[in-house]
Amino acid sequence: MASALTVWERRRQRLRERAIEFVLLVAAASSVFVTLAIVAVLIYESLGFFSSVPITDFLFGTVWTPLFSNPQYGILPLLGGTLLSTFVALLFVAPIGLVTAVYLSEFASPRVREIIKPILELLSGVPTVVYGFFALLFMTPLLQTFIPNLPGFNILSAGIVIGIMIIPYVASLSEDAMRAVPNNLRDGSLAMGATRLETAVRVVLPAAISGVAAAFILGISRAVGETMIVAIAAGQQPNLTLDPREPAATITAYIVQVALGDLPHGSLAYQTIFAAGLVLLLLTLVFNIAGFWLRHKFREVY
Amino acid sequence: MNTHTAPTMSSATIGAAGEMLAGRPKITAKNVNVYYGEKQALFDVSVNIPEKSVTSFIGPSGCGKSTFLRCFNRMNDTIPTCRVTGDIEIDNADIYERGLDVVQLRARVGMVFQKPNPFPKSIYDNIAYGPRIHGLARSKTDLDQIVESSLKKAGLFEEVKDRLHESGTGLSGGQQQRLCIARAIAVGPEVILMDEPCSALDPIATARIEELIDHLKENFTIIIVTHSMQQAARVSQRTAFFHLGVLVEEGVTQMIFTNPRDRRTQDYITGRFG
Numbered sequence: 001m002a003s004a005l006t007v008w009e010r011r012r013q014r015l016r017e018r019a020i021e022f023v024l025l026v027a028a029a030s031s032v033f034v035t036l037a038i039v040a041v042l043i044y045e046s047l048g049f050f051s052s053v054p055i056t057d058f059l060f061g062t063v064w065t066p067l068f069s070n071p072q073y074g075i076l077p078l079l080g081g082t083l084l085s086t087f088v089a090l091l092f093v094a095p096i097g098l099v100t101a102v103y104l105s106e107f108a109s110p111r112v113r114e115i116i117k118p119i120l121e122l123l124s125g126v127p128t129v130v131y132g133f134f135a136l137l138f139m140t141p142l143l144q145t146f147i148p149n150l151p152g153f154n155i156l157s158a159g160i161v162i163g164i165m166i167i168p169y170v171a172s173l174s175e176d177a178m179r180a181v182p183n184n185l186r187d188g189s190l191a192m193g194a195t196r197l198e199t200a201v202r203v204v205l206p207a208a209i210s211g212v213a214a215a216f217i218l219g220i221s222r223a224v225g226e227t228m229i230v231a232i233a234a235g236q237q238p239n240l241t242l243d244p245r246e247p248a249a250t251i252t253a254y255i256v257q258v259a260l261g262d263l264p265h266g267s268l269a270y271q272t273i274f275a276a277g278l279v280l281l282l283l284t285l286v287f288n289i290a291g292f293w294l295r296h297k298f299r300e301v302y
Numbered sequence: 303m304n305t306h307t308a309p310t311m312s313s314a315t316i317g318a319a320g321e322m323l324a325g326r327p328k329i330t331a332k333n334v335n336v337y338y339g340e341k342q343a344l345f346d347v348s349v350n351i352p353e354k355s356v357t358s359f360i361g362p363s364g365c366g367k368s369t370f371l372r373c374f375n376r377m378n379d380t381i382p383t384c385r386v387t388g389d390i391e392i393d394n395a396d397i398y399e400r401g402l403d404v405v406q407l408r409a410r411v412g413m414v415f416q417k418p419n420p421f422p423k424s425i426y427d428n429i430a431y432g433p434r435i436h437g438l439a440r441s442k443t444d445l446d447q448i449v450e451s452s453l454k455k456a457g458l459f460e461e462v463k464d465r466l467h468e469s470g471t472g473l474s475g476g477q478q479q480r481l482c483i484a485r486a487i488a489v490g491p492e493v494i495l496m497d498e499p500c501s502a503l504d505p506i507a508t509a510r511i512e513e514l515i516d517h518l519k520e521n522f523t524i525i526i527v528t529h530s531m532q533q534a535a536r537v538s539q540r541t542a543f544f545h546l547g548v549l550v551e552e553g554v555t556q557m558i559f560t561n562p563r564d565r566r567t568q569d570y571i572t573g574r575f576g
């Protein structure tokens with residue numbers, strides 16, 4: 001009982017509380033600090049890069065050949081490769097992810113859900129290097145039977161496999177959003193004579209739309225940052241193209257490729273990694289912020 | 303109860319002897335038993351619901367009022383463990399017949415829930431939902447027409463006519479409930495089931511809904527579940543009292559409240575339990 005404690009004991013208790021609070025604060029702050037440090041390093045090294053290469057050349061140049069004797073530093077081919085593979089992944093994940101989410105949330109019996117959910121979670125635990133070889137050694141040969149002149153390295157195959165990789169993530173987050181829709185809306189719709197499918201598509205999905213959109217945006221942000229699959233299966237030549245059948249490098253693929261090489265520290269070519277990394281960071285940051293904003297908005301509805 | 307402006311039962315609806323001539327039965331239920339898994343929730347309930355009038359179901363919590371109400375539009379079908387036996391006929395046609403289309407049934411038997419549940423869509427789209435599903439409107443003007451007349455019948459049109467395209471969830475609780483009534487009306491049902499439609503509303507909004515119900519009975523057969531005996535007395539012509547899954551007695555509302563035949567009814571209306 002508080003009243004039974006002496007002043008001294010109470011003071012000691014308060015001190016201990018403070019100490020624990022402080023330790024927790026430090027722990028929480030350290031992760032923020034590490035993130036900030038990474039951003040600081042990225043910005044610092046990028047500044048070095050931009051002091052030799054004009055930022056407009058970097059942003060609008062259409063050729064990326066930093067390792068050649070006549071280097072050019074246009075990020076567009078890498079950015080294009082990233083966006084194109086992401087786009088292919090999105091086209092692939094959108095229907096499958098949505099159908100899976102609708103099925104799991106509105107149709108699956110609890111027993112079926114209990115079987116499928118762990119499988120999905122298992123899939124999202126597969127190392128991406130496995131997906132990379134799956135793309136190179138299975139998906140590409142498979143596609144080549146439909147598309148005769150498809151090169152061994154191509155964006156299409158990598159994009160589809162990225163799509164496969166993010167299905168569990170997108171489907172599971174979308175399902176959470178749909179299950180959060182209160183049952184009285186479903187009852188209202190069913191009582192109007194709607195079928196379960198009509199209820200799912202016309203009431204539940206629209207009611208959960210910001211959460212579902214957030215799931216897709218977070219999925220996109222993972223696709224943008226995906227590295228192994230594209231590094232393995234999409235080829236590593238920077239190539240500004242809109243045709244997913246061609247090989248192309250992405251920002252991430254370039255970064256691994258160069259980081260694995262033996263570039264001298266502090267050289268301009270070395271600094272390109274940081275500039276490219278900064279672009280990648282900003283890109284995923286934008287998607288994540290959009291995703292979190294949407295999720296937040298969708299919570300406010302009910 | 304006297305603070306409400308809702309109409310009380312007019313003496314005209316009650317015969318001199320206190321017994322009202324019940325209209326043609328719209329719904330007949332015979333020996334209805336309902337089970338949730340092993341547990342039986344309703345025991346041999348038989349009742350006639352007269353056409354174009356208001357029937358109220360009263361009784362202590364858990365006695366099976368909602369369960370019985372949900373038999374009439376087969377909403378119990380959506381609960382996997384729920385099983386219904388017995389006969390329920392609407393206009394002399396068995397609604398539990400094999401192969402019967404529940405979609406059609408639910409278009410004929412609308413439902414309003416305890417908690418207003420407008421869809422997170424515009425007011426217009428809320429009303430248009432049913433007509434769209436059932437393909438009732440041939441053109442945009444048709445649909446506009448249905449939306450407007452449904453809102454008018456639900457006494458909501460004047461309040462929302464300038465914001466039909468704003469969200470239905472932005473309305474007040476009472477307005478939301480009238481929106482849900484309008485939504486149910488929009489598909490042209492014959493019967494409207496209401497499960498404690500006013501329990502989430504303040505007295506003024508409640509009075510408006512009661513007024514509306516009194517008005518709607520000219521065109522619809524209405525069954526209302528309520529915990530408020532005053533409400534049952536104000537809006538309904540007939541009242542059924544349930545207790546522990548049994549229909550204890552059913553009759554003209556005024557008789558139930560002034561001269562109940564069963565001891566349990568008497569105990570309930572005098573507030574001795576429930």
Ligand SMILES: Nc1ncnc2c1ncn2[C@@H]1O[C@H](COP(=O)(O)OP(=O)(O)OP(=O)(O)O)[C@@H](O)[C@H]1O
Pocket residue numbers: 338343361362363364365366367368369370381383
């Ligand atoms: N989905 C369900 N699963 C299992 N049992 C249920 C279910 N719904 C209702 N019951 C049970 O059936 C009985 C009747 O419930 P019902 O909801 O019809 O009562 P009610 O008269 O509407 O009560 P209230 O006035 O509290 O709404 C209760 O014992 C309840 O526990």
Ligand SMILES: [Mg+2]
Pocket residue numbers: 367368369497527
């Ligand atoms: Mg109930």
